[in-house]
Amino acid sequence: MEQTYRGRFAPSPSGELHFGSLLAAMASYADARAHNGQWLLRIDDIDQARVVPDSAEHIIRTLEQLGFEWDESIYYQSRHIRDYRKALDILHKKNLTYPCFCSRKQIKNRSSNGIYPGTCRPNNQADKTTGDKECAIRIKVPDKALSFKDQIQGDYTQQLAQEVGDFIIYRRDKVFTYQLSIVVDEYLSHITHIVRGHDLLDSTPRQIYLQQQLGFPTLVYAHIPLAVTPQQLKLSKLSRARKVRCDLPTLVQAAHFLGQEIAPAHNYQSLQDFWQHLFDIWQLKRVPKMEKIEIMY
Numbered sequence: 001m002e003q004t005y006r007g008r009f010a011p012s013p014s015g016e017l018h019f020g021s022l023l024a025a026m027a028s029y030a031d032a033r034a035h036n037g038q039w040l041l042r043i044d045d046i047d048q049a050r051v052v053p054d055s056a057e058h059i060i061r062t063l064e065q066l067g068f069e070w071d072e073s074i075y076y077q078s079r080h081i082r083d084y085r086k087a088l089d090i091l092h093k094k095n096l097t098y099p100c101f102c103s104r105k106q107i108k109n110r111s112s113n114g115i116y117p118g119t120c121r122p123n124n125q126a127d128k129t130t131g132d133k134e135c136a137i138r139i140k141v142p143d144k145a146l147s148f149k150d151q152i153q154g155d156y157t158q159q160l161a162q163e164v165g166d167f168i169i170y171r172r173d174k175v176f177t178y179q180l181s182i183v184v185d186e187y188l189s190h191i192t193h194i195v196r197g198h199d200l201l202d203s204t205p206r207q208i209y210l211q212q213q214l215g216f217p218t219l220v221y222a223h224i225p226l227a228v229t230p231q232q233l234k235l236s237k238l239s240r241a242r243k244v245r246c247d248l249p250t251l252v253q254a255a256h257f258l259g260q261e262i263a264p265a266h267n268y269q270s271l272q273d274f275w276q277h278l279f280d281i282w283q284l285k286r287v288p289k290m291e292k293i294e295i296m297y
């Protein structure tokens with residue numbers, strides 16, 4: 001049986017939907033629909049300290065006003081804490097995890113490149129200080145290369161041990177990390193394809209490694225260029241990166257940035273008309289193979 005395509009868009013509710021996140025929403029949506037696939041909406045609200053009140057509702061309303069139509073009910077990370085804990089238990093039983101008591105300052109002092117030197121790894125004879133009683137939980141990574149083929153950026157290889165180190169999956173402040181939570185989310189939602197911003201390319205090997213250890217399938221990845229200002233600032237970092245305008249010219253502009261040969265806005269009778277045309281002509285291979293694209297903002 002041919003595998004069905006299931007994609008998703010997963011904004012963090014930490015502000016309004018800006019043009020950079022619109023690009024990720026559009027690319028994931030159009031690629032799913034062009035493959036007759038399903039497209040789900042997830043709200044990445046696990047880190048409650050970063051959640052801006054009402055911003056999830058604003059993002060959802062903005063997507064609706066732009067004509068996005070998602071399948072199934074919206075998935076909220078904050079309702080899946082038990083699932084993340086189960087995943088942590090599985091990794092723990094496989095003897096892959098260990099508590100880490102190091103402070104950020106201690107790691108900085110012991111590592112020239114900022115990569116965690118494995119101080120708290122069991123059987124490590126290095127001098128240990130217990131520091132605070134509160135601890136984070138890290139996962140051991142193997143000393144070998146992990147490679148995957150990105151559908152836009154091409155072959156990508158990372159040496160997890162040298163370039164990342166044993167990484168945190170459960171934080172000292174008792175929050176499951178992005179890496180662990182989204183791997184569980186994609187699995188529970190039966191996601192098959194990920195289309196998202198280039199800033200997440202280098203965390204993909206960590207996610208594939210977690211998928212492998214948890215016995216989850218590896219997904220198909222595509223990383224689109226990140227929208228930055230001419231000063232190279234990420235839009236999400238700009239306080240003035242306000243909500244996108246909910247109109248046809250904004251959608252047409254976004255499709256252009258994604259390399260698609262779309263007609264000017266006046267050619268479309270409605271938002272639905274635009275979307276149908278985009279689904280018909282969408283080609284992932286037209287998306288620029290770049291890390292960033294500058295936009296005037």
Ligand SMILES: [Zn+2]
Pocket residue numbers: 099100101102118119120121
């Ligand atoms: Zn440590």
